Amino acid sequence: MNDPDAALRTLARAATRFPHFADKYRALDLTGDFDVTALPEMTREDVTAAAEQAAGERPRPASAYLFTSGGSTAEPKLAxxxxxxxxxxxxxxxxxxxxxxxxxxxxxxxxxxxxxxxxxxxxxxxxxxxxxxxxxxxxxxxxxxxxxxxxxxxxxxxxxxxxxxxxxxxxxxxxxxxxxxxxxxxxxxxxxxxxxxxxxxxxxxxxxxxxxxxxxxxxxxxxxxxxxxxxxxxxxxxxxxxxxxxxxxxxxxxxxxxxxxxxxxxxxxxxxxxxxxxxxxxxxxxxxESSLVKFAGTLVSPQQLVQIAKELPGVHAAQIVLTGAAGIAEQMEVRVVADTAVTDESVRAHLLASQIDLGFALRGDDEEFRISRADALSANPRTGKTPDLLWAAAR
Missing domain, CATH: 3.40.50.12780 (ANL, N-terminal domain)
Incomplete structure (x- = not known):
């Protein structure tokens, strides 16, 4: 685009034909060469609301698919x-x-x-x-x-x-x-x-x-x-x-x-x-962004733990399973796919050596922080994706 700001201004003005954007931009002056960074950011919830309103717009230049990026059947994230x-x-x-x-x-x-x-x-x-x-x-x-x-x-x-x-x-x-x-x-x-x-x-x-x-x-x-x-x-x-x-x-x-x-x-x-x-x-x-969860009284990044686990020679894949709710974990299980020579103790020591606060908070508690072995990690059969992090219901 030769002038992306001009194109964005045109898009923002046109978007106000949808009630969602008309309300979102109500306090803004969209005339003239307004500052495009003043436009509020969109969230997944905003995208779903706009998609639902766009579904009723007819005629449309071309046919479309309705896809989802997650959520539940009651509250899907739609596009x-x-x-x-x-x-x-x-x-x-x-x-x-x-x-x-x-x-x-x-x-x-x-x-x-x-x-x-x-x-x-x-x-x-x-x-x-x-x-x-x-x-x-x-x-x-x-x-x-x-x-x-x-x-x-x-x-x-x-x-x-x-x-x-x-x-x-x-x-x-x-x-x-x-x-x-x-x-x-x-x-x-x-x-x-x-x-x-x-x-x-x-x-x-x-x-x-x-x-x-x-x-x-x-x-x-x-x-x-x-x-x-x-x-x-x-x-x-x-x-x-x-x-x-x-x-x-x-x-x-x-x-x-x-x-x-x-x-x-x-x-x-x-x-x-x-x-x-x-x-x-x-x-x-x-x-x-915002990949931290609360565990053992400290903030940890499950994605970072997965990467650190895979740095250990002989560990081929890793996945974090947290037990808890609302972003607060009561227990953490680190599942690894690894060579038989790799011990659970070596994985645990490797991870805790990289996490000063976590190692101090656990102080040797093997029940809250466990290493387990798996032949394969859990994957979503619908998408084929293997997430770094899974949540399990509190026991």
Whole structure:
């Protein structure tokens, strides 16, 4: 956009046709060249309210999907996304697939989740074939990888957790599937540092293509095999602000169904220059905002604990399970997938050595802070995502 502030002003004025925005901007003077930073930030609740009002707007330039980014069936977090999904613009800048590819789509359909439909459509635009498989359970990996290999699969779309499971299976069993795949499209969660490391060992030709965004904003940025996995090139129609390191997004695409204006996506980031040399604005995503929980009388970051656990040699994956409610944990379980030589005591000592306050607060209490072993971490069967943090009901 040549003048993103002017485009944002035009968008803000047009948004007031919806009662939600008319009320949100009631105290503002939207005439002239007003200061766009005076526009209040949007939350997920704001996006849902705007989406619900946009649903009744007719006629609309194009048809749309109703997707959700979470919540319950009574109070879902909703977004209307055009069925074209802005992919015409995205594929001008990001082309992981070509007409000779066969894509195995591991994103499951239904339940208002968007990824399955997005990657089918991406393949269609590229002229590629699609195997719309959905989520594969661990015990089914062997037979499905045989099936995908027989049908000439050259690309896989899945979360980093799903791609990691495939590569680990191939490394463990000697299955050749990963070495025949040229593109791994990932989305939905941060890319585990172990993924490119394992790829380099098992299948160096397995190029990683990621995209960054949310259901509410749709795709914000993208990267490719020559980029760090935490670095994303911003799309021209996404206006991104960094406010004290927090990411705010305004979608300026003319096909957007409901306005998204200064939406606080919940991530922290910083501008960087990507090593691939591609010009344009680029962000390094530094993690989530407000990730602290109260445990043992101190504030801890479950995401940080997961990263620290994986720094211990022999630990392949980790996940935090908290027992409690309202952001206050009564017990913490650290689940690890690790080599047999790694002991629970070594994991515990490694974690507490990195957390001075937590180590002092626990003072050796093994019941409140436990290490457990798992063959695999808990994943969401709908989305394939493996969260760093799970909450369990208080006993």
């Amino acid at each position: 209307w996304i055009p069925t074209e999904m802005h992919l015409g613009e995205l594929t001008r800048h990001w082309q992981p697939l070509g007409p000779s590819d066969v894509l195995a789509n591991l994103a499951s359909p239904g339940r208002l989740w968007s990824a399955h439909y997005c990657y089918n459509r991406l393949a269609e635009l590229a002229g590629a074939d699609v195997i719309g498989l959905g989520y594969i359970a661990d015990e089914e990996l062997g037979q499905w990888l045989d099936f995908l290999a027989r049908h000439g699969t050259t690309a896989v779309a899945g979360t980093p957790s799903q791609l990691l499971r495939i590569l680990r299976y191939c490394e463990r069993t000697g299955h050749r599937f990963a070495s025949t795949v040229r593109a791994g499209i990932w989305f939905g969660e941060p890319c585990d540092p172990h993924l490119p490391e394992l790829r380099d060992r098992v299948a160096p030709g397995f190029g990683l293509w990621g995209n960054y965004g949310s259901t509410e904003t749709w795709v914000i940025g993208h990267n490719g095999p020559d980029c760090p996995t935490d670095t994303f090139h911003l799309l021209p129609y996404q206006h991104v602000e960094l406010v004290d390191g927090a990411v705010l997004v305004t979608t300026l695409h003319p096909g957007a169904v409901a306005p998204v204006i200064r939406y606080r996506i919940g991530d922290r980031a910083e501008p960087v220059a990507c090593r691939c040399g591609r010009p344009g604005d680029t962000l390094r995503i530094a993690g989530r």
